[in-house]
Amino acid sequence: MTSTEKRLSPDTIVNFIGDIFNRRGAESYLGEPVTMSQHMLQGAFRAEQSGASDELIAAALLHDVGHYTSEFPEDALEKGVNNYHDSAGAAVLAPFFPKLVVDCVRYHVAAKRYLCATDPSYFNRLSEASVNSLKLQGGPMSADEVAAFRSNPNLDDILQVRFWDEDGKDPDLETPPFEHYAPVLQRVVERFSAGQG
Ligand code: FE
Numbered sequence: 001m002t003s004t005e006k007r008l009s010p011d012t013i014v015n016f017i018g019d020i021f022n023r024r025g026a027e028s029y030l031g032e033p034v035t036m037s038q039h040m041l042q043g044a045f046r047a048e049q050s051g052a053s054d055e056l057i058a059a060a061l062l063h064d065v066g067h068y069t070s071e072f073p074e075d076a077l078e079k080g081v082n083n084y085h086d087s088a089g090a091a092v093l094a095p096f097f098p099k100l101v102v103d104c105v106r107y108h109v110a111a112k113r114y115l116c117a118t119d120p121s122y123f124n125r126l127s128e129a130s131v132n133s134l135k136l137q138g139g140p141m142s143a144d145e146v147a148a149f150r151s152n153p154n155l156d157d158i159l160q161v162r163f164w165d166e167d168g169k170d171p172d173l174e175t176p177p178f179e180h181y182a183p184v185l186q187r188v189v190e191r192f193s194a195g196q197g
Contacts, residue, residue, distance in 0.1 A: 007073055010193040013096045014185045020068050021178040029064075031129035033171040037178065040064055042168030043161070045175040056157060058097065058188045059104035060164045061181050065089045066105070084109070098192045103154045104161040109137050111162035114149045116140035125166050 008016055025037025032039065043060035052060070066089025090106035112130070115122040117140035126134070134140075141149060152158065 008092075008096070010096055010189050013189055014182050017062065017065065017185065018178050018182055020065065020071050024068055024071070025178075029169075030133070032127060032169045034169055036064065036067065038171075038173075038175070039168045041175040041178065041181070042170060042173050043164040044181050045173070046164040046167050047161075052160075054184050054188050055098060055100050056104070056161065057181065057184050059101045059157070059161045060168075061185070062089065062093060062097075062101070063105050063108045063161055063165055065092065086110070096189050096192065098188070098195075100154050100157060101188065103152065104158050107149075107152065107158045108162055108165055110141075110149060111158050113138055113141045114146060115159065115162065117142075117146050127166075127169055130166070 021037050021040070025035060025040075027036050029036045029039045034042065040061050040063070043063060044057050047057040047060040064085065066085035066087070069085070069088045072088070072092050086106055086109045090102050093105060094102045112126070112134065116126075116134065123131075149155070
């Protein structure tokens with residue numbers, strides 16, 4: 001595919017994401033007993049079942065899309081931005097999704113580090129793979145990092161998406177397919193692009 005064909009717009013972003021889910025979703029999710037698409041769909045399903053907004057369902061669905069940087073158009077990743085999956089996912093979504101969604105994606109790893117520093121019961125909810133990656137991700141936040149993180153106006157939603165992330169690792173949980181959530185994503189994209197005017 002050429003970079004022109006891959007250039008994204010509000011009309012193509014949802015199909016672009018759906019194509020990644022369909023072609024790459026069966027890949028395993030970093031030592032968890034679920035595939036990548038099961039994991040992300042389970043997050044969205046948990047969000048949907050708890051009556052969450054379209055934006056938060058979108059955030060739960062897309063939080064790990066940054067694992068697919070090899071699929072992204074070159075211009076989606078600014079020069080100098082590292083290739084960590086949280087910031088890579090945020091970079092590809094930022095032109096099309098509201099800041100709330102982008103923040104939930106950008107900070108879902110930070111949220112884990114924050115919760116490990118502030119909520120003693122949270123650590124016990126982490127899967128073994130997630131405990132292992134915590135170290136690579138910098139371990140629990142320092143007091144200064146906690147204070148800075150707390151100032152994000154989207155903190156509560158960021159943490160909620162992190163909890164759905166934790167809950168999306170169940171090999172026995174069936175969910176609707178990506179296509180069920182495509183219209184939710186499209187609504188969020190359309191509202192955002194209308195607001196951008
Ligand atoms: Fe995840």
